[in-house]
Amino acid sequence: MEETKSIEPLIEVKPIVDVVPYNVDYEEALAKKSNGDELIFEYPTVYVISDKQAEQKQAKVPQFTVYVGETSNIGKRTRQHLDGDTKVREDWKKLKDSPNAEMMVVGDQYFNKSLTLDIENRLMMYLLSVDNIRHLNNRRTNPQRKYFMSDQFDEIFAGVWDALRDKKPELFPAQTDIESSAIFKASPFHALNATQLEGKSEIFNRVAHVLSNTKKVDNQEAAVIFIAGQAGTGKTVLLSNLFNDLVNSELTSHKGVNLLVNHDQQLIVYKQIANKLGLDRDNNDVVCKPTHFINEHQKPGVKPADVILVDEAHLLWTHGKQAYRGQNQLQDLLKLAKVVIIVFDKYQILTTDEYLDNAAINHLEKVASRTGNTITLKDQERMVANPATIDWLHNLAINQEVAPIPADEQYELKVARTPAEVYQRIKALDQNKGQAPASLARMLATFDWKYVDKKKPKDGKTWNVTVGDWQLPWNLQVPVSSKQKKRNKTLAWAEQPQTIDEIGSTYTIQGFDLNYAGLIIGPSVTYRDGRIVFDPSASMNKRATNNRTWKGQKINVAKELLRNELNVLLTRGVHGLYIYAVDQQLQHALLTAAGHEHILGEV
Incomplete structure (x- = not known):
């Protein structure tokens, strides 16, 4: 029956x-x-x-x-x-x-x-x-x-x-305006899916066990809780939820919880959340950068934190730099807390400063796995797209394959014939703010054009992304009024109104969502003999292409890092992505993969 x-x-x-x-x-x-x-x-x-x-x-x-x-x-x-x-x-x-x-x-x-x-x-x-x-x-x-x-x-x-x-x-x-904000996307009040809820319960049980035990674990180091998952699988939402609940929990002591992140734009968002919810009422450093936390907590007489949460832990430095005089930020953090909860995605390691080889990553996972402390998130929570579309983007960046673009009624994945077409589409979407899901559309590009932060080129104008006769300034260069500049201090790059006329890089967009992303794939990403090939000589991202000393030897991991750069940029759009490739062979392969249905401007 x-x-x-x-x-x-x-x-x-x-x-x-x-x-x-x-x-x-x-x-x-x-x-x-x-x-x-x-x-x-x-x-x-x-x-x-x-x-x-x-x-x-x-x-x-x-x-x-x-x-x-x-x-x-x-x-x-x-x-x-x-x-x-x-x-x-x-x-x-x-x-x-x-x-x-x-x-x-x-x-x-x-x-x-x-x-x-x-x-x-x-x-x-x-x-x-x-x-x-x-x-x-x-x-x-x-x-x-x-x-x-x-x-x-x-x-x-x-x-x-x-x-x-x-x-x-x-x-x-209007609801649509709120839904486009960076704070909304990182809010601790999002309903968690079944995997996130199960992971949260496991994490709280482990935190309770460690904090109730006076003995330290793992050879005088903190207990490690490892939250793994690729871009868009809901890691940030889970971490934000945990952070809010742990600060307000009776499990933790006064000033016993800190959230750390190395990403400047993400730091702005978490500080706003902490301030609005009063989580920083008794602790101005409840959200801060890892270097600041390490320098403060290594001072004599400072007690270890109960719990440290590290968002984008793949951005932690693995050698000394600037004000940081250590050799590995994560190893230092493990000595300054009882529990360290890290969010990690090896496909989002972008610079040699952050580099870990597979052996080091596997060791980190094993430390967590010994006590059942690995939470793996697999469900795509960012992109409103079919699994076939998500697989296509993953294969493009990680497996370096260009397959036919699958049909998807939910997600608008298009290849443009010119970069100007991409910009026109993004500009039009931005002008439709308030009409879901149009708002928060921005241009992005691989870091293949020169840009020097806080310096101007010799002509005194702007650093530009240039393709033929078309060009647009790199991020954070369009001038704004003093009043808007003050307002921008509390806004992430993509939320600042003038940035519709700029192009963002991984350094401004990593960790954030856009409703629609327009991506210029620069000359460092080529297509040869049926596969994508990364060309470090065409990249201007010295933080990815310079040699790095690792375990006493000079190594170059530029191709791996450029792969990750492309992966991050391809996965920013919630509802759509428009692509143009500078390399002619790659552009031809993308247009062929697009067929008739996935060419921008065609029906």
């Missing part, structure tokens, strides 16, 4: 939103505002308390502190906040005493506990990315699994967001 599957009925949720001053008279005001509506007082609700901060000079929009919560009894819960929480938490006392604080209560007849918990979690994920929200309180992450109406959650949340946006557009901008 054939098994029948129940079909969840389509439910039309039309949430109501009531806005009242947040003070001791809230209940009377809410009853009056809602006319005693039972949807507010008798059903589960979600609430948002916002406090408008004092106006800052030259500020175009006001700044807010926001608290998000959910409850089965809005009256009782608000009394707890006003009467109890104000006695033990300074943030709640400030909300109670502020003349500008308001409470928005959202209700609907179909709201249930699981649904309101998910709405609360999703609201925190979105509000974290709103520019004029300075602080976001309630740092709980509690996404639900399956429940009645869970399959319709995206539509339900969109309705809730629109209802709130009608009341307070300055707090609730």
Whole structure:
């Protein structure tokens, strides 16, 4: 007998939103505002308390502190906040005493506990990315699994967001604008998939075991937890989630958790997240660079950290450089903490400063595997694409093969006949901001054209990516006003408005998502005898092509690093990628692989 599957009925949720001053008279005001509506007082609700901060000079929009919560009894819960929480938490006392604080209560007849918990979690994920929200309180992450109406959650949340946006557009901008922000993509409030959830549980169990044991492990070094996975498999989201929960966990001590990253642009994002969530309240260095952490924690009398989380650990240096006087940043970190959680992808090692050979990587994995501390993520979480498309991109960079481009209704993978066509397409997408999924489209290129940071070429103009008569400046060169320059300090490269007229490299885009990427593959990537061949002599990336001393010998790993550079650039686009290759044979091979359906500008 054939098994029948129940079909969840389509439910039309039309949430109501009531806005009242947040003070001791809230209940009377809410009853009056809602006319005693039972949807507010008798059903589960979600609430948002916002406090408008004092106006800052030259500020175009006001700044807010926001608290998000959910409850089965809005009256009782608000009394707890006003009467109890104000006695033990300074943030709640400030909300109670502020003349500008308001409470928005959202209700609907179909709201249930699981649904309101998910709405609360999703609201925190979105509000974290709103520019004029300075602080976001309630740092709980509690996404639900399956429940009645869970399959319709995206539509339900969109309705809730629109209802709130009608009341307070300055707090609730267009969803599509938020979804393009770097903070949103690295938010700790993303719902984790089954593999990530299982990995998180294993990591917390291991952290608890190590921290409760006074003995150190692995020969006076920290316990290593190794999160492996290729680009786009959700490593950063898992790490961000772990970071938020560990800072707020009773497992760890005061100032006992640090998140480290060597990537300048990613550092900006994590610092913003930590600041908005108050994770840096007692520790300004809760997010910092590895060198700073090592230098501070090697000082006499400084206690080891409980847990260090290292994002993009493949960017850790493996020899002395600049202010770092050691020989291996990871080895130093293992001596300065009880647990070190690292995110690692050997296909994203980009410079000789970071180089590890396969033997060193295998040893690192074995150290973690001895105690079951290796978490491998395989599901593609970044790219909205079919597995065949993801395999095609992997084969292009890693296996150095150009196969026919597969059909994919979800992902727009196109080969352009000229670089100008790529730029025109990216520019058009950028001009359609707010129309999902168009915004956050940028140009990228392999590092095959000269660029010297903070210096100008002899003609005093800009360092450019040049193909024939077409050219565009390299990253971070387009001039901006002093006001915009100040604003850009809190924005990643791709989020700065002027960068639509620039081309980014791996040094500005690694670790970030774009909705659409336009990629110029430079002359260091060629096609000979049916295979991609990397030509280090055509690259301007000296950090990848210079020789390196490794285990007492001079080695050159340029081809391996240029392969990784191409791999990183090919995997930035969430919804699409447009390619042009400078090498004529590679361009011909790509156009042949594209056929008629995958040529940019053709139907």
